Amino acid sequence: xxxxxxxxxxxxxxxxxxxxxxAARDNQTPDVLWLCEHEPVYTQGLSGRNEHLLAQTEIPVIxxxxxxxxxxxxxxxxxxxxxxxxxxxGYYVKEYVYRIEEAIIRTLRHWNVTGHRVxxxxxxxxxLDDPSGHARLPASGGASAPDFxxxxxxxxxxxxxxxxxxxxxxxxxxxxxLSPFDAINPCGYAGLRTVDLSTIGVTVGWDEAAxxxxxxxxxxxxx
Numbered sequence: 527x528x529x530x531x532x533x534x535x536x537x538x539x540x541x542x543x544x545x546x547x548x549a550a551r552d553n554q555t556p557d558v559l560w561l562c563e564h565e566p567v568y569t570q571g572l573s574g575r576n577e578h579l580l581a582q583t584e585i586p587v588i589x590x591x592x593x594x595x596x597x598x599x600x601x602x603x604x605x606x607x608x609x610x611x612x613x614x615x616g617y618y619v620k621e622y623v624y625r626i627e628e629a630i631i632r633t634l635r636h637w638n639v640t641g642h643r644v645x646x647x648x649x650x651x652x653x654l655d656d657p658s659g660h661a662r663l664p665a666s667g668g669a670s671a672p673d674f675x676x677x678x679x680x681x682x683x684x685x686x687x688x689x690x691x692x693x694x695x696x697x698x699x700x701x702x703x704l705s706p707f708d709a710i711n712p713c714g715y716a717g718l719r720t721v722d723l724s725t726i727g728v729t730v731g732w733d734e735a736a737x738x739x740x741x742x743x744x745x746x747x748x749x
Contacts, residue, residue, distance in 0.1 A: 567599050611690060631643075680699050
């Protein structure tokens, strides 16, 4: 998988480019990983509901064909888009999502931060009171809704699969203005707190964070 650092770019242009790349694919088309940083934008998934946008702002809202609800992208966030032929890779969507989450967890571990999965809520979360602690989260006990008590979401995930080929991807919050998240229910969850590496005491530049995440995604998504 080739990694392409696209850097700061408008979301909509990259979204259209992902669709075009996927639509034109054949069995010989190489898999690629695009690493981006977007201008401020809200993106709404296919199942997104308007009520999760809590306040009107100057930030544009773009409807997309990925799964999930509403999220925010902005400067200081690494957005990684694997454009991947899942059939050729030899695994299904559930494992694909697991591998992306594992790449985030391993990236965070590089800075001594422990990432957690929350059943039923794709993405990666950290303990706000102990970001480096290794204790497992309490069992959900069969709760019908995810339990985000004491957690902050540090990475959001949303994918689309067309003809066995995946696009969209994952966003890791590095050092960004988090206030736009106050105008939404992040990923459709009221009261869910969003954090970045800076919030939990990790100082790292965008280039370094992008390289670290890119390396782990390329390794973790190998067939």
